Amino acid sequence: xWENFPLFPEAASTAASRVDRLFFFILIVCAFxxxxxxxxxxxxxxxxxxxxxxxxPRPISGSLRLEIVWSLVPxxxxxxxxxxxxxxxxxxxxPPAEALHIFVVGKQWMWKFQHIEGQRxxxxxxxxxxxxxxxxxxxxxxxxxxxxxxxxxxxxxxxGRYTRMWFEATKPGTYHLFCAExxxxxxxxxxxxxxxxxxxxxxxxxxxxxxxxxxEARGAQLFAQLGCASCHExxxxxxxxxxxxxxxxxVELQGGGSVTADETYLRESIVNPQAKIVxxxxxxxxxxxxxxxxxxxxxxxxxxxxxxxxxxxx
Ligand code: CUA
Numbered sequence: 001x002w003e004n005f006p007l008f009p010e011a012a013s014t015a016a017s018r019v020d021r022l023f024f025f026i027l028i029v030c031a032f033x034x035x036x037x038x039x040x041x042x043x044x045x046x047x048x049x050x051x052x053x054x055x056x057p058r059p060i061s062g063s064l065r066l067e068i069v070w071s072l073v074p075x076x077x078x079x080x081x082x083x084x085x086x087x088x089x090x091x092x093x094x095p096p097a098e099a100l101h102i103f104v105v106g107k108q109w110m111w112k113f114q115h116i117e118g119q120r121x122x123x124x125x126x127x128x129x130x131x132x133x134x135x136x137x138x139x140x141x142x143x144x145x146x147x148x149x150x151x152x153x154x155x156x157x158x159x160g161r162y163t164r165m166w167f168e169a170t171k172p173g174t175y176h177l178f179c180a181e182x183x184x185x186x187x188x189x190x191x192x193x194x195x196x197x198x199x200x201x202x203x204x205x206x207x208x209x210x211x212x213x214x215x216e217a218r219g220a221q222l223f224a225q226l227g228c229a230s231c232h233e234x235x236x237x238x239x240x241x242x243x244x245x246x247x248x249x250x251v252e253l254q255g256g257g258s259v260t261a262d263e264t265y266l267r268e269s270i271v272n273p274q275a276k277i278v279x280x281x282x283x284x285x286x287x288x289x290x291x292x293x294x295x296x297x298x299x300x301x302x303x304x305x306x307x308x309x310x311x312x313x314x
Contacts, residue, residue, distance in 0.1 A: 012175060012196065013151035014168040015092055020152070022084055029077060092153065095166035099134035100127070103215065103298045106137065106144035106157040109186040111177065114298060117206050118214040123192030125177065127169055128202035134166040136263055140294045145181035148194055154180055160271075162263045169196040219303025222296055226288065240285060241278045247305045252279040266301045 011017055048057070102125070103114040113125045127133045137146060139159040146165065147154040155165035179190035197205060213221075223229065234242035241251075246261045254277040259265050268275055270292065273285035292300065 009149035011150065012169055012171045012173065014170060016152045018088055022088055026081060095134035095164065096132045099132035099166055101134050101136065104135050104137040104146065104157065105140055105294045107140035108142065108184050109190040111192055112295065114215055114295065115206065116215050116302065119206055125194045126202060126205055127194060127196055128199040129169050129172050129196050131199065132166055132168040134164060136162050136164050138162050138294050142183045143181050144179045144183050147178045147180035148175060150175040156181060162267060172196045172198055215299050215302040216306045219299035222300055223303055241281055243304050244307045253277060254279050263301050266304055267297050270297060270300060
């Protein structure tokens with residue numbers, strides 16, 4: 001209904017109309033009360049003005065009923081906004097399981113995207129129309145924020161951990177992509193475009209010339225190059241815990257407590273292995289911080305995730 005409203009960016013995702021509806025609801029509530037308050041301020045100022053220097057107003061004793069009404073009505077409206085907003089927030093925070101997985105690294109001042117199949121792009125993101133896309137994002141330096149106005153999605157991209165965001169584009173076309181967090185001199189230059197394509201054309205594009213190796217294959221190479229397998233070989237008595245089937249599982253930690261083996265945990269265990277020691281193992285793993293780039297870390301994480309998939313297939 002608001003698609004053609006001239007002050008608004010195009011609505012090109014499944015979330016867009018939902019976000020807009022909530023936004024306009026809040027806008028209308030605010031506009032209504034602003035008008036009401038201003039009207040009353042002026043009406044009362046004129047109606048109850050002092051008419052002669054000797055005039056003394058009657059004292060006011062207050063009204064409980066009035067106070068209850070003006071407390072409960074705003075409470076009810078605020079609760080509607082809260083419930084509506086949380087439902088939308090939860091929907092936007094949870095990517096559907098079948099979502100296409102794409103990996104993002106932000107750095108001063110560019111966006112790097114890596115597709116599972118191996119395609120890599122800078123300041124440009126190709127996605128298929130009508131399919132949910134999940135972005136796992138990290139930063140090489142400072143805080144950035146990935147913002148696609150036409151999709152009504154924006155999520156901070158932080159150094160040292162992964163954040164995620166998802167969307168489903170509904171219209172083929174080209175849309176703006178911005179960094180929405182001030183990140184230094186060329187912050188305003190840190191932008192690009194999202195190209196939404198028909199699924200068949202997207203598949204063609206994926207298979208195009210620049211593809212190279214898949215993320216998983218690159219991760220496997222790094223894994224071998226860094227000698228990870230010498231400790232993490234899934235064998236009894238190995239120095240490190242087995243990584244097969246690890247992703248998504250709950251890991252018991254030394255000294256009690258547990259953690260879910262998600263992307264953030266895997267990444268942390270590579271750059272800061274001492275942070276969480278798996279129960280039954282010694283804190284002997286050296287850090288790989290500085291030896292592996294943010295993109296390399298993503299490749300390793302994807303490789304470890306794929307070990308899970310292979311285990312599940314058996
Ligand atoms: Cu990156 Cu602003």
